[in-house]
Amino acid sequence: MKRQMLHDLIENAGGCAVTDGGFATQLEKHGASINDPLWSAIYLIKDPHLIKQVHLEYLEAGADILVTSSYQGLSIEEGESLLEKSVKLAVEARDGFWNSAIINPGNKYRRALVAASIGSYGSYLADGSEYSGCYGPDVNLKKLKDFHRRRLQVLVEAGPDLLAFETIPNKLEAQACVELLEEESVKIPSWICFTTVDGENAPSGESFKDCLEALNKSNKVDAVGINCAPPHLMENLICKFKQLTKKAIIVYPNSGEVWDGKAKKWLPSKCFHDDEFGFNATRWRDLGAKIIGGCCRTTPSTIQIISNALREKS
Ligand SMILES: C[S+](C)CC[C@H](N)C(=O)O
Numbered sequence: 001m002k003r004q005m006l007h008d009l010i011e012n013a014g015g016c017a018v019t020d021g022g023f024a025t026q027l028e029k030h031g032a033s034i035n036d037p038l039w040s041a042i043y044l045i046k047d048p049h050l051i052k053q054v055h056l057e058y059l060e061a062g063a064d065i066l067v068t069s070s071y072q073g074l075s076i077e078e079g080e081s082l083l084e085k086s087v088k089l090a091v092e093a094r095d096g097f098w099n100s101a102i103i104n105p106g107n108k109y110r111r112a113l114v115a116a117s118i119g120s121y122g123s124y125l126a127d128g129s130e131y132s133g134c135y136g137p138d139v140n141l142k143k144l145k146d147f148h149r150r151r152l153q154v155l156v157e158a159g160p161d162l163l164a165f166e167t168i169p170n171k172l173e174a175q176a177c178v179e180l181l182e183e184e185s186v187k188i189p190s191w192i193c194f195t196t197v198d199g200e201n202a203p204s205g206e207s208f209k210d211c212l213e214a215l216n217k218s219n220k221v222d223a224v225g226i227n228c229a230p231p232h233l234m235e236n237l238i239c240k241f242k243q244l245t246k247k248a249i250i251v252y253p254n255s256g257e258v259w260d261g262k263a264k265k266w267l268p269s270k271c272f273h274d275d276e277f278g279f280n281a282t283r284w285r286d287l288g289a290k291i292i293g294g295c296c297r298t299t300p301s302t303i304q305i306i307s308n309a310l311r312e313k314s
């Protein structure tokens, strides 16, 4: 049953599954220029092969979940077909990789799931507000639902295994996402991830207790957690979320660099190097995280280290 897919994956992975790392970051490692309102989705037009290659690199590194390149961008005419294409490319990468893996007697991989990325309204605004939570007085629940509805419909129609709401910075948008999942009768699992700056609250200043209220009440939400926040904040947040929800907890932090929304670049800050992700991933798992990966400024080598650490016999 589709609804069970995410929980089955977690169980098959021994209680903690690995999601992939920064998608745009890895595109950039290949020389891509993503300084565009569509962000990584621009490569759906410019170079779809590169999109598939990045997915394959994350699969090789041990990712159990691929997040599609649909984080930003439906604001252009061909937006709908691009969204479909983002799912198709990830599914093709997954299927090709899996068909080769299973004929290998020493296969150590699991069949990965494809999660359709739905970035926050703030990411579309491209003003850094996915890290501030400040959408201004004109943004209400209806506006956020109107913004997300069509993209959600098109992505679900394209046939991913699950939906990944990413970098949600406030309670209102979390509520909009849940209401849409209910209204659209979405049958596949979903996760909703928040950003945070202080490691205690959502960027808007609202408590995670408040932000999680609507999510906890809905059986359309399978996992909740944090993405694209500094890794040193994860321990405290996992403990906090354990008190606030019975849902599976997911963390996929960035490297610790901070996004400057005006200058459009990552600024150095308190970072984890790849080798620190291994030990920390085992800590996060032991504290109760059920899905662990990386976000911006992490790469397949980060995911390889996480995957190796989580699969080592303890
Ligand atoms: C994950 S953030 C760094 C994505 C980019 C941002 N929304 C922008 O368009 O500038």
Ligand SMILES: N[C@@H](CCS)C(=O)O
Pocket (backbone or CB within 6 Å): 021, 022, 023, 024, 025, 040, 067, 068, 071, 117, 166, 167, 228, 295, 296
């Ligand atoms: N899935 C997106 C998230 C950005 S915060 C990416 O990895 O580029």
Ligand SMILES: [Zn+2]
Pocket (backbone or CB within 6 Å): 227, 228, 254, 295, 296
């Ligand atoms: Zn990120």
